[in-house]
Amino acid sequence: MIKVPRLALILFALGFGAFHGILGLLYLQQYERSEYATIAISLYFVALLLTLLSRPGLRLKTPIAIFNLLVTVAIPILIAQAIQEGYVVGYSTWYVAGLATLMGITAIRRHPVLAWIGVLFMVAEVVIWGGLSTLFSSGIVGALLLVTAAQGASIAITSSTKAANEAKSKALDNEAALVAASAARAERKRRVKEALRGSLPLLEQIVAKKGNLTKDQKLAAMLAEASLRDQIRGRMLIEPVLVEAISNARTRGVEVQLLDDGGISELDPADRTALLRRVASELGGINSGKVVIRSVAGEEWTLTVAAIRKDSDRPDLFLRL
Numbered sequence: 001m002i003k004v005p006r007l008a009l010i011l012f013a014l015g016f017g018a019f020h021g022i023l024g025l026l027y028l029q030q031y032e033r034s035e036y037a038t039i040a041i042s043l044y045f046v047a048l049l050l051t052l053l054s055r056p057g058l059r060l061k062t063p064i065a066i067f068n069l070l071v072t073v074a075i076p077i078l079i080a081q082a083i084q085e086g087y088v089v090g091y092s093t094w095y096v097a098g099l100a101t102l103m104g105i106t107a108i109r110r111h112p113v114l115a116w117i118g119v120l121f122m123v124a125e126v127v128i129w130g131g132l133s134t135l136f137s138s139g140i141v142g143a144l145l146l147v148t149a150a151q152g153a154s155i156a157i158t159s160s161t162k163a164a165n166e167a168k169s170k171a172l173d174n175e176a177a178l179v180a181a182s183a184a185r186a187e188r189k190r191r192v193k194e195a196l197r198g199s200l201p202l203l204e205q206i207v208a209k210k211g212n213l214t215k216d217q218k219l220a221a222m223l224a225e226a227s228l229r230d231q232i233r234g235r236m237l238i239e240p241v242l243v244e245a246i247s248n249a250r251t252r253g254v255e256v257q258l259l260d261d262g263g264i265s266e267l268d269p270a271d272r273t274a275l276l277r278r279v280a281s282e283l284g285g286i287n288s289g290k291v292v293i294r295s296v297a298g299e300e301w302t303l304t305v306a307a308i309r310k311d312s313d314r315p316d317l318f319l320r321l
């Protein structure tokens with residue numbers, strides 16, 4: 001994206017806008033009542049400077065935009081008092097292009113409605129003062145084209161700004177997702193290491209006894225193996241509240257399987273914890289058989305819980321959460 005320094009834009013617009021006011025000053029001695037013209041030119045320069053120097057942001061402050069509108073309505077009246085009716089010669093209608101410039105800047109700075117109201121008032125005042133012939137001799141057509149172009153530029157700037165903000169937001173979301181995924185992988189790696197470290201004494205015991213374990217030692221080995229499997233396959237399902245419920249269920253003789261297919265990865269931590277608490281509560285009421293807890297991506301539900309016994313024709317429990 002090409003960036004133009006703000007100061008350069010201000011100087012360019014000031015030079016272009018001031019040109020019309022200078023033309024009015026050069027014609028000042030030709031006015032019948034120069035005091036009215038002096039007031040009009042002064043108001044024009046004040047409005048131009050306020051409009052160009054107002055910041056921050058592209059949108060012009062509303063009080064200044066309203067002031068521009070009032071200036072645009074007042075200046076044609078002042079000039080009409082300064083020169084004779086319908087007298088269009090030289091730079092006597094400098095204000096038409098000048099006010100079109102002022103309203104064009106107002107439109108670009110996101111006040112197109114006020115800009116068009118001001119231009120239409122100016123056109124009506126010029127026609128009332130000088131007749132329909134002034135539409136072509138005073139620069140009205142060019143003024144309308146200038147404000148139209150300014151509004152088009154305003155729409156283009158607004159559209160590009162919106163697109164840039166959306167792209168920035170999407171980039172931030174992608175970056176956040178990557179950071180979250182990296183953190184999740186690091187957390188799973190840490191949990192697997194802790195599980196392996198916790199299982200090491202049991203593994204050493206199995207080696208030392210050459211597999212000749214007592215019933216309690218076999219149960220401990222089975223639980224350790226299941227825990228390792230959970231760490232690998234369970235991913236986001238590994239929450240303390242559910243891990244404890246699974247351990248208790250396995251101690252009761254229930255076979256429990258975890259499988260995370262990404263169904264809960266988009267949930268808020270609080271919602272995920274609440275969901276897994278519900279699963280842990282349901283698991284606490286099962287004393288036999290096999291339980292499969294699986295998160296599902298791309299479905300209307302995020303998690304399924306199925307409790308099955310070999311001697312049963314249908315599941316003891318089947319939930320879609």
